[in-house]
Amino acid sequence: MTGLDWSALLRAGVQGLGLKPAEFWDLTPAELQLMLGDRGTTGPLLSDGLEALMQTWPDDLKEDHSDDG
Template sequence: MSAVNWPDLMRAGMTSDEFWALTPSELMVMLGHGSGDAPMGRARLADLLRLYPDDARGATREMKAQNE
């Protein structure tokens, strides 16, 4: 876990009740420290659809194999 950036935290201007009501994720977003992961783009989605196609009923091959 990284150290707390107290100057950033003080600039957020929250009361102690507001601070303690936040989840760690909410606090990081408020302070501008997002996950850094870019959302999946269309090209990656297309790659996944090619790798794991659904059949006409929507079940994947893996699910069908588990039920056999």
């Protein structure tokens, strides 16, 4: 996975879109992507993509076994 070029994204948001820095940082990546003109042409997230995300960032659920006998 490659990192994001935050300085370029911030420049695009502030200079290109006229956002204030706080407005830029309040955006989700999807909102920024839409504002920059990408209409989701990369396609939907399919099951293999979801599986990769789940492996990379698993939910940190703690199982409660207090009712186990």
